[in-house]
Amino acid sequence: MTRVITIFRREFAAYFATPLAAVFVVIFLFLSGLFTFNIGGLYERSQADLRPFFQYLPWLFLFLVPAISMRLWAEERRSGTIELLLTLPFTITDLVLGKFLAAWCFAGVALALTTPLWISVAWLGDPDAGVAVAGYAAAMLLCGAFLAVGSCISACTKNQVIAFVLCVGACFLLMLTGFPFLLEFFESWAPPSVLEALSAMSALSHFEAVLRGVVDGRDALYFVSVIAVFLMINVVIIDWRRGG
Amino acid sequence: MTNLVDAVGLHRRFGAIHAVRGLDLHVPPGQVLGFLGPNGAGKSTTMRMLTGYLAPTEGSISLAGIDLARNPLDARRTFGYLPEGAPCYPDMRVDDFLAFIARARGMDARAGSGRITSVVERVHLGDVLHQRIETLSKGFKRRVGLAQALLHDPPILILDEPTDGLDPNQKHEVRELIRQLGTERAIVLSTHILEEVEAVCTRAIIIRQGKILFDGTPSDLEARAPAGVTKNKMDHVFRSITREQQPRGEPIG
Structure with a gap:
C-alpha cells in the first residue's frame, strides 16, 4: 500500500506541475456551465435540481477524461522514464493502481469544483439532496470507468494524441453499446444472448439509472467491474511489453 | 568470492531479431566491468535484462544471490540503474525527484533526506537542487540520473553510457566517482569510448551481435x-x- 501511495503522490503532483491542471479545470467548468445553463436551460425549467448538469456530463467526460488519461503511460514511454519506473521496487499492480487513483482523484477535484452549482440550486429551491449525491457518485463512477479504459489504451502507445483519439472512440463505444444504432449492426448475425449482453453493457444507461436516484447495487457493480477489468488488462499489457 | 551479478545463458529475441545470443556474465564485488561493442551489439538489451526491464527469452539472472525472475522486488533493491539517456521526470524539481526515489526505495523521510544530502554532495548537485529537471544541462541531468542510482547505496551499479554527452571535465569527475564506488561494489557499465575502459574498468567485455x-x-x-x-x-x-x-x-x- 505504501508503494501505491508513493506512486499516487508523484502522479497527483504531476498534474499540477504543468498548466494541464489549470487548463483542464477551467475548460471543464466553462463547458459544464455552458451545458447546464444555455443548453440544459437550468433557469427556464423552473425546477430546482441538477438534472441539466448531470445529463450532459457523460458527453463532456467523453472528451475531457481521455485528456487526463492519455499521458499516464504514453508519456513514460516517450520520455524513457518507464525504464526507471519498472526497475524500481514496485509491482506493476502498484504502478497501475497508483496512476489510476491519482487520475481519478484529479478528476474528483475538478468535479468537486462544480458544487457551487449545487449550492446555488439549493439556495434557490429545495432540491432532493439524495439525488444530487447519487448524481455525483454516478459521475465519479463513470469517470473512473473512462479513466481505466484510457489508462489501458495509454499503455499501448508512446503517442499521447493516438492515446487520446483511441480512448475517445473506446469510451464512445462503451457509453453507447446497447443503443439501437449500434445494436442494429450486430442484429443481423449475432445470437440474441450476445445482443442482450451488449445492451446491458452500456455505460450511459447505467449512469442514468444511478442518476434517477434509485441506487441499485448492480449499477455500481457494473462500473466497479469495468474499472477492475480494464486495470487488469492494463497490468497485462505492461507486463507483456517486457516480453519474455 | 561470491559474485554479485550472475547471468547464465541469456538470450533475447525481438520477433525475428536475435539480439542477445547466449551471454554469460559473472561479476564479483570490486570489479568494474566495461561493456563494449558497436552500436546495436546488444549492450543496452543486456543491461535491460540485468535490471529486469526486459525479460530474457531464455536464461537466468541472479543479483546478490537473489533470482530476478522469482523474486523481482528484492532483486531490484540490490542495484542502482542509470538507463540509457538518463531519463528523469522533466517537470519535477531535483530535490522532489530524489525524494520520490527515496520513498520508492522504502526510506522514511529522515533517512531519505540524509541520503539525499550525501549523494547530492557526492555528485555535486547542490547548486541545482531546487531547479526543475527540464531546465538542466545534459551534464546535470546525467548527474541526477547517477544520484538516483546511488541513493540507496546499492552493492550493484548498472550504468548505461554514464559519461555520454558530458564535457571532458564532467567525464573526468564521473570516472573518478565510478572508480571510488567500484572498490567494494560490482559495477557494469556500457560505453563505446575506449579510453573510458582504460581509465575506470578492471575488466572489459566486447560483444557484437549479441555474443561475447x-x-x-x-x-x-x-x-x-x-x-x-x-x-x-x-x-x-x-x-x-x-x-x-x-x-x-x-x-x-
Whole structure:
C-alpha cells in the first residue's frame, strides 16, 4: 500500500506541475456551465435540481477524461522514464493502481469544483439532496470507468494524441453499446444472448439509472467491474511489453 | 568470492531479431566491468535484462544471490540503474525527484533526506537542487540520473553510457566517482569510448551481435595490438575484433 501511495503522490503532483491542471479545470467548468445553463436551460425549467448538469456530463467526460488519461503511460514511454519506473521496487499492480487513483482523484477535484452549482440550486429551491449525491457518485463512477479504459489504451502507445483519439472512440463505444444504432449492426448475425449482453453493457444507461436516484447495487457493480477489468488488462499489457 | 551479478545463458529475441545470443556474465564485488561493442551489439538489451526491464527469452539472472525472475522486488533493491539517456521526470524539481526515489526505495523521510544530502554532495548537485529537471544541462541531468542510482547505496551499479554527452571535465569527475564506488561494489557499465575502459574498468567485455568476442582486462585487450601499432592500440584491437567476422554476415558460433 505504501508503494501505491508513493506512486499516487508523484502522479497527483504531476498534474499540477504543468498548466494541464489549470487548463483542464477551467475548460471543464466553462463547458459544464455552458451545458447546464444555455443548453440544459437550468433557469427556464423552473425546477430546482441538477438534472441539466448531470445529463450532459457523460458527453463532456467523453472528451475531457481521455485528456487526463492519455499521458499516464504514453508519456513514460516517450520520455524513457518507464525504464526507471519498472526497475524500481514496485509491482506493476502498484504502478497501475497508483496512476489510476491519482487520475481519478484529479478528476474528483475538478468535479468537486462544480458544487457551487449545487449550492446555488439549493439556495434557490429545495432540491432532493439524495439525488444530487447519487448524481455525483454516478459521475465519479463513470469517470473512473473512462479513466481505466484510457489508462489501458495509454499503455499501448508512446503517442499521447493516438492515446487520446483511441480512448475517445473506446469510451464512445462503451457509453453507447446497447443503443439501437449500434445494436442494429450486430442484429443481423449475432445470437440474441450476445445482443442482450451488449445492451446491458452500456455505460450511459447505467449512469442514468444511478442518476434517477434509485441506487441499485448492480449499477455500481457494473462500473466497479469495468474499472477492475480494464486495470487488469492494463497490468497485462505492461507486463507483456517486457516480453519474455 | 561470491559474485554479485550472475547471468547464465541469456538470450533475447525481438520477433525475428536475435539480439542477445547466449551471454554469460559473472561479476564479483570490486570489479568494474566495461561493456563494449558497436552500436546495436546488444549492450543496452543486456543491461535491460540485468535490471529486469526486459525479460530474457531464455536464461537466468541472479543479483546478490537473489533470482530476478522469482523474486523481482528484492532483486531490484540490490542495484542502482542509470538507463540509457538518463531519463528523469522533466517537470519535477531535483530535490522532489530524489525524494520520490527515496520513498520508492522504502526510506522514511529522515533517512531519505540524509541520503539525499550525501549523494547530492557526492555528485555535486547542490547548486541545482531546487531547479526543475527540464531546465538542466545534459551534464546535470546525467548527474541526477547517477544520484538516483546511488541513493540507496546499492552493492550493484548498472550504468548505461554514464559519461555520454558530458564535457571532458564532467567525464573526468564521473570516472573518478565510478572508480571510488567500484572498490567494494560490482559495477557494469556500457560505453563505446575506449579510453573510458582504460581509465575506470578492471575488466572489459566486447560483444557484437549479441555474443561475447573478448573477455579480459583492459591491458590484455591492449596487448592484442599487433607489433608496430604504437598509437590508439585499443582502437585498433576493438576494430579488428568487431569487424573481422562482418563480411560473412553470420556471427561465429
